[in-house]
Amino acid sequence: MLQATQSRQIRQEQFRDGSRDFDFLNGRYRVHNVRFAGRLEQSERWETFEAISIATPLPRGIGRIDELVADGRSDHAGATLRLYDRRTRRWSLYRVDSASGMLQPPLQGAFENGVGIFEGHDELGRQPVRVRLTWSHIGAIAARCEQAYSRDGGNTWEPSWIMLYTRLEDRPASDSQGSELGLATAFMFSDPPPGP
Numbered sequence: 001m002l003q004a005t006q007s008r009q010i011r012q013e014q015f016r017d018g019s020r021d022f023d024f025l026n027g028r029y030r031v032h033n034v035r036f037a038g039r040l041e042q043s044e045r046w047e048t049f050e051a052i053s054i055a056t057p058l059p060r061g062i063g064r065i066d067e068l069v070a071d072g073r074s075d076h077a078g079a080t081l082r083l084y085d086r087r088t089r090r091w092s093l094y095r096v097d098s099a100s101g102m103l104q105p106p107l108q109g110a111f112e113n114g115v116g117i118f119e120g121h122d123e124l125g126r127q128p129v130r131v132r133l134t135w136s137h138i139g140a141i142a143a144r145c146e147q148a149y150s151r152d153g154g155n156t157w158e159p160s161w162i163m164l165y166t167r168l169e170d171r172p173a174s175d176s177q178g179s180e181l182g183l184a185t186a187f188m189f190s191d192p193p194p195g196p
Contacts, residue, residue: 019084021091021111022064024138025055028168031068033076035161049076053165063091093118093133107133114138119154130154141167 031053037045055066063083070076078097085092092106109118116135121128130150137144147161 016089017086018089018091018110019061019086021084021116022055022082023057024140024143025053025064025066025165026057027055029053029055029143029165030168032164032166033070033161034164036159051076052168091116091118107131109133111135124149127151132157 029052031051033049033051035047035049037047049070051068051070053066053068055064057064061084063081065079065081067079068077076098078095080096081094083092083094084090090108090110092108094106095104096102097104105120105122107118107120109116114136116133118133118135120131122131123129130153132148132150132154134146134148135143136146143165145163145165146159147163148157148159150157
């Protein structure tokens with residue numbers, strides 16, 4: 001009986017539509033960032049900063065785009081385009097940040113039992129590395145994302161960035177400064193109005 005139940009759960013997970021797995025990110029979050037200052041250097045130097053994250057869904061479940069802009073104590077800004085492949089039931093995460101302005105290689109993966117793991121290849125200091133993002137502790141008002149690097153093909157990992165998300169209450173547009181990227185993406189990717 002137990003084996004049959006486990007087999008059924010595995011089949012359900014294999015055929016589960018994960019296109020709404022990132023719905024929890026929709027809207028506005030305050031993000032507490034804890035980041036290694038010297039990544040892959042066995043450094044104990046950490047830096048912390050606060051940021052605001054705004055996520056906008058793309059039409060018809062193809063994905064979403066979100067931005068993260070740090071407060072005045074840090075000049076970090078970034079955006080992530082998250083696209084869902086319905087054939088493979090996997091996500092591809094394309095990231096860009098203000099440090100380079102270049103689109104980084106995609107991280108690919110999926111959610112299982114409430115935890116999302118996404119991995120890919122990149123370079124850090126001209127050294128090839130493997131990158132992993134892990135989303136966990138996901139609830140109605142909070143979530144956690146951890147980034148880690150590996151220099152040995154994934155045998156060992158060094159955490160390099162922890163982001164703690166706390167949802168902000170929605171405010172009217174006139175009550176906040178707004179976001180140029182958020183407004184632009186909302187316009188560009190919103191469904192067209194119904195015809196006459």
